[in-house]
Amino acid sequence: MKIATFNANSVRSRLPIVLKWLADERPDVLALQETKVTDDQFPRADFENAGWRVVFRGQKSYNGVAFVSKEPLTDVDTSWDPSGSGEARVITARLKDWFLINTYVPQGFEPDSPKFQNKLKFYAGLKDLFARHVSAKTPALWMGDLNVAPTEIDLNDPVRNAEHVCFHPKARAAYEAARGDLWTDLFREKEKGPCHYTYWDYMIPANFPRNRGWRIDLMLGTPPAVQRLQKIWIDKAPRGWEKPSDHTFLVAEFH
DNA sequence: ATGGTGGCACCGCCA
Numbered sequence: 135m136k137i138a139t140f141n142a143n144s145v146r147s148r149l150p151i152v153l154k155w156l157a158d159e160r161p162d163v164l165a166l167q168e169t170k171v172t173d174d175q176f177p178r179a180d181f182e183n184a185g186w187r188v189v190f191r192g193q194k195s196y197n198g199v200a201f202v203s204k205e206p207l208t209d210v211d212t213s214w215d216p217s218g219s220g221e222a223r224v225i226t227a228r229l230k231d232w233f234l235i236n237t238y239v240p241q242g243f244e245p246d247s248p249k250f251q252n253k254l255k256f257y258a259g260l261k262d263l264f265a266r267h268v269s270a271k272t273p274a275l276w277m278g279d280l281n282v283a284p285t286e287i288d289l290n291d292p293v294r295n296a297e298h299v300c301f302h303p304k305a306r307a308a309y310e311a312a313r314g315d316l317w318t319d320l321f322r323e324k325e326k327g328p329c330h331y332t333y334w335d336y337m338i339p340a341n342f343p344r345n346r347g348w349r350i351d352l353m354l355g356t357p358p359a360v361q362r363l364q365k366i367w368i369d370k371a372p373r374g375w376e377k378p379s380d381h382t383f384l385v386a387e388f389h
Numbered sequence: 390a391t392g393g394t395g396g397c398a399c400c401g402c403c404a
Binding site: 144146147170194195241243249281335339340380 | 393395398
């Protein structure tokens with residue numbers, strides 16, 4: 135079982151690289167975030183014509199999440215709204231005995247802003263979703279753009295970014311509270327070292343070549359998922375393709 | 390050097 139997550143930063147702009155990556159990697163499931171498209175405008179036919187299934191929940195201009203899969207997913211639920219903001223940020227589904235959660239967590243803008251409160255509320259609100267669907271015995275994955283670098287080795291410059299909304303103590307505490315003792319950061323199961331990032335702010339083009347990035351795209355697993363995890367890696371290849379996203383793919387294989 | 394990019398929308402917002 136091969137499962138991946140990718141913040142597309144517009145699924146329509148990123149369609150060529152997503153389809154090429156799917157054709158090359160053939161995952162069972164790809165979770166997408168920031169699709170930035172309403173459901174009526176989602177490029178469903180482009181995926182289906184390439185042999186993929188797709189389910190999605192979007193909105194105009196911002197946010198939006200989707201699952202692309204080889205086989206049809208079941209129990210697709212796009213109704214979760216952990217912060218009560220009405221934004222399209224969560225989609226859940228099942229594949230065989232797996233329960234899959236795809237989230238695009240609010241970025242939060244600035245620590246003093248209402249948007250940051252919305253981010254904290256989103257993390258707190260996920261507890262209801264977990265309580266409803268996930269126990270320590272459920273094979274489950276929670277993946278997506280979580281907009282939190284969990285520890286100081288998960289970003290290039292933890293000193294300058296000490297108060298950044300994606301490394302702020304309150305954001306990290308909200309992430310840790312949501313994680314609880316249920317979820318394990320699967321990338322850290324296999325790789326303990328620094329300098330492994332999934333996002334490079336494209337405001338400064340030199341960030342990517344100099345590897346000044348953030349590890350904010352995560353895949354978390356319950357104990358059965360940890361047991362089944364074989365390998366997990368960050369695939370930066372699409373950053374070398376035409377019109378890359380500012381994020382990269384995080385990919386995991388399970389037995 | 391206190392800037393810069395990119396997507397989508399529309400005359401700014403969000404990341």
